[in-house]
Amino acid sequence: MKILVINSGSSSLKFKLYKMQDETALCSGFIEKIGEEKSFVSLVLKEHRLEKKMHITGHTEALNILFDLLFESGLIVDLDELYAVGHRVVHGGSYFSKPTRVNAEVIERLKSLIPLAPLHNPANILGMQALREKCPQLKQVAVFDTAFHHTMPAYAYEYALPKKLYKEEGIRRFGFHGSSHSYILKQTAKILEQEEAKTNIISIHLGNGASICAIEHGKSVDTSMGMTPLEGLVMGSRSGDIDAGIIFYLHRHKGYSIDEIDSLLNKHSGLVGLCGQKDMRLILEKAHDNADFKLALEIFVYRIKKYIGAYLAVLNRTDAIVFTGGIGENSSEIRSMVCEGLQGLGLQVNEEENMQTDKRDFSFHDAGSRIKLMVVSTDEELEIARQTKETLMSALR
Numbered sequence: 001m002k003i004l005v006i007n008s009g010s011s012s013l014k015f016k017l018y019k020m021q022d023e024t025a026l027c028s029g030f031i032e033k034i035g036e037e038k039s040f041v042s043l044v045l046k047e048h049r050l051e052k053k054m055h056i057t058g059h060t061e062a063l064n065i066l067f068d069l070l071f072e073s074g075l076i077v078d079l080d081e082l083y084a085v086g087h088r089v090v091h092g093g094s095y096f097s098k099p100t101r102v103n104a105e106v107i108e109r110l111k112s113l114i115p116l117a118p119l120h121n122p123a124n125i126l127g128m129q130a131l132r133e134k135c136p137q138l139k140q141v142a143v144f145d146t147a148f149h150h151t152m153p154a155y156a157y158e159y160a161l162p163k164k165l166y167k168e169e170g171i172r173r174f175g176f177h178g179s180s181h182s183y184i185l186k187q188t189a190k191i192l193e194q195e196e197a198k199t200n201i202i203s204i205h206l207g208n209g210a211s212i213c214a215i216e217h218g219k220s221v222d223t224s225m226g227m228t229p230l231e232g233l234v235m236g237s238r239s240g241d242i243d244a245g246i247i248f249y250l251h252r253h254k255g256y257s258i259d260e261i262d263s264l265l266n267k268h269s270g271l272v273g274l275c276g277q278k279d280m281r282l283i284l285e286k287a288h289d290n291a292d293f294k295l296a297l298e299i300f301v302y303r304i305k306k307y308i309g310a311y312l313a314v315l316n317r318t319d320a321i322v323f324t325g326g327i328g329e330n331s332s333e334i335r336s337m338v339c340e341g342l343q344g345l346g347l348q349v350n351e352e353e354n355m356q357t358d359k360r361d362f363s364f365h366d367a368g369s370r371i372k373l374m375v376v377s378t379d380e381e382l383e384i385a386r387q388t389k390e391t392l393m394s395a396l397r
């Protein structure tokens with residue numbers, strides 16, 4: 001059984017092909033700069049990498065090229081070998097609380113959610129529509145970043161706004177990075193040799209986008225991102241939590257338009273706004289002798305600490321605090337800085353274990369630590385493939 005996972009962006013398409021019998025990744029790749037003169041195609045196999053530059057007019061042509069590559073490489077001989085395609089969809093709103101098989105009605109519903117994720121959902125829909133035109137018989141499943149967080153209680157997801165804004169307009173906290181947090185839960189429970197339904201963890205996904213999730217008895221009970229991915233931790237170019245009054249001040253007194261404020265908070269804030277750089281490796285390097293870089297690093301770490309403290313209070317018991325994502329998995333310095341000063345909460349770091357780089361998943365707490373500290377490498381694409389398979393198999397039962 002082979003499942004193709006697709007993550008469609010406005011001018012890009014990332015993909016990964018899995019053999020689900022043993023969950024082996026057969027290939028991965030991406031197509032970038034779709035619609036531009038010099039589009040770029042990359043396919044990575046175990047043995048080699050194939051790269052091409054060409055003009056790709058749109059997502060339909062990009063999918064044609066993707067399937068041509070899969071056939072040319074011998075990964076697929078016949079289209080019937082492909083069991084299904086799983087799509088990452090950023091926002092499912094209140095409608096979609098679980099992975100859903102794609103049909104015309106689902107696509108129309110997703111279009112109605114575009115205002116909630118104007119940068120992501122249109123591109124996700126493009127990929128589905130293009131594939132329906134190319135291979136109408138191929139099963140497709142939409143897997144939502146927001147779905148994992150539908151288990152949050154009302155007191156965690158409702159904002160303190162007039163009730164009608166929730167009831168009539170659907171304004172509430174949704175949370176994101178659901179596929180990552182879901183994968184981390186499953187993998188952590190496996191490592192701890194305990195049932196997912198009995199596992200309590202704080203999952204910290206740190207990358208260009210960043211979020212933290214409190215998971216109790218295997219379910220998300222709170223998360224840092226909100227109605228959009230803008231709320232919460234400091235990110236590469238997103239501000240995270242701010243006083244909403246700043247928006248009114250900028251608009252009324254400084255002449256910023258709503259679109260300018262949107263761009264400011266989403267594309268020009270966070271680490272980029274603080275020091276002009278979002279590459280954490282460079283920030284760590286320059287923080288030693290540059291005040292702006294040092295402060296950006298301190299703000300980034302401090303925000304994470306605050307959420308850890310809050311979620312330790314939320315959870316009755318915490319089995320582990322788990323770091324993942326590009327920064328969380330690869331930066332021992334960030335992990336050490338986040339945990340520094342938290343000994344009073346039961347965290348004790350083993351710095352020698354924290355420094356290791358030869359393992360995919362590992363622990364880095366001292367024997368006396370009341371809470372385990374772990375690094376678990378996320379695999380959102382595999383989680384999407386798993387959920388795609390489970391959704392379609394469940395329909396057959």
